[in-house]
Amino acid sequence: MWNQAIREISSPRGATKLGEPLFQIMGYRRKGDVINLKTVDRALVIRLDDVGDMILSTPFLRELRQAIPQAKISLVVKPAVAELAAGCPFVDDVLVYDPGPLGYTPTFDRMRRTLRFAAQHLWLRRFDLAIVPRWDADLYHASHLAYWSGAAWRVGYSEHVVQHKRAMNNGFDSLYSHALMDSSLKHEVDRGLDIIRFMGGNPKNDCLALWEPQHEEQPLPNMLENLGLSHNTPLIAFGIGAASATRKWPQEHYVELGRWLTREYDARIVIVGGPSDVETGRTVAQSLGKDVINVVGMTTWPQLGTLLRSCNLYIGNDSGPMHMAAAAAAPVIEISCHPSNGNPYWSNSPLRFGPWGVPSQVLQPDRAVAPCKEYCASTDAHCIRRVDIERVKDAVRMSVSNRYQQAVA
DSSP states (O other): OHHHHHHHHHSHHHHHHHHHHHHHHHTOOOSOSSOOGGGOSEEEEEEOSOHHHHHHTHHHHHHHHHHOTTSEEEEEEOHHHHHHHTTOTTOSEEEEOOOOSOOSSOOHHHHHHHHHHIIIIIGGGOOSEEEEOOOSOOTTOHHHHHHHTTOSEEEEEOTTSSHHHHHHSTTGGGGOSEEEOOOSOOOHHHHHHHHHHHTTOOOOOOOOOOOOOSSOOOOHHHHHHHTTOOTTSOEEEEEOOOSSGGGOOOHHHHHHHHHHHHHHHOOEEEEEOOGGGHHHHHHHHHHHGGGEEEOTTTSOHHHHHHHHTTOSEEEEESSHHHHHHHHTTOOEEEEOOSOTTSOTTSTTOHHHHSOOSSOEEEEOOSSOOTTOOSSOOOSSSOGGGGSOHHHHHHHHHHHHHHHHHHHHO
């Protein structure tokens, strides 16, 4: 009986049953049913996913600022994204929230975390508008945080937009005042801008953005000099990391590709990645010797963005650094684990999360490898192994040829 009571209180239905009387007493929820952006004084954006998702949200944040120039905008992110988000020029403040372990089932512990954070950081701000830009399954229950923010207008994508979200987030629509229903296949950048259109805004700029570091960082010329580079050195970034092993192209392939690039193009390879990629970066660097520079785990996110601006090409897995490279205007060759015949709505699909706004090529497995079907369901590098080195070499040749043609045009 006790466990059932906890589940009830923690569920969307239980949250609204408890929350609405509370917010009435506190004087919240006093806006009309129709969103009026001109009357928004405080807005909350909740982005509880990873660095790549944050980069893909930069057009949304920029255009939201344009739509509500009079408002103060707060951004909620996970601790792993806080360093990157801290310098965002489109928001007034960044709030760091630890949602705890990933999970689809509402729990009493998650509700307690949510209520504590709302009481400490959200209620005194008296938000008019709360937005959850994520279209896919709500992995960390950002919709619950939007509900408990006290905002009258709470906007997010419906639980019914895709089948697996219906299964994982049953009842979550009740936490929104406005739930968007759009099941069409779109890139995540377009998803964010569609929210602004839904609210009555008119977004015009869909370019990704990087911003200058907030604090004193090593200037680019000094960084390149300390790495043994000059501005005339052809520089190719290898993005060896990813959020899961499923997305990681084998490290021995990067070694062979790096040797070929140094022979064919006299290029320098710079290996980039986060703290979890340090061992892989060290292994690849040791195999390539003097022709590689390994900065895996050695840069801040702002420093990495600065470095990627100087790269002539980025080759790597679907990851945060890949989206940073696109934001830095570097041509991108993405090596994807998602099979060409896979489900285009899945979370690894390049049609949803591919490089945005730059010359790019996406190399996918030509088919799923059994037992995988609609997507790579393995816990290690499985389907991605079907992307062979020769395909990547061909993509490099095409990228070099395209840049040459642009230079002489």
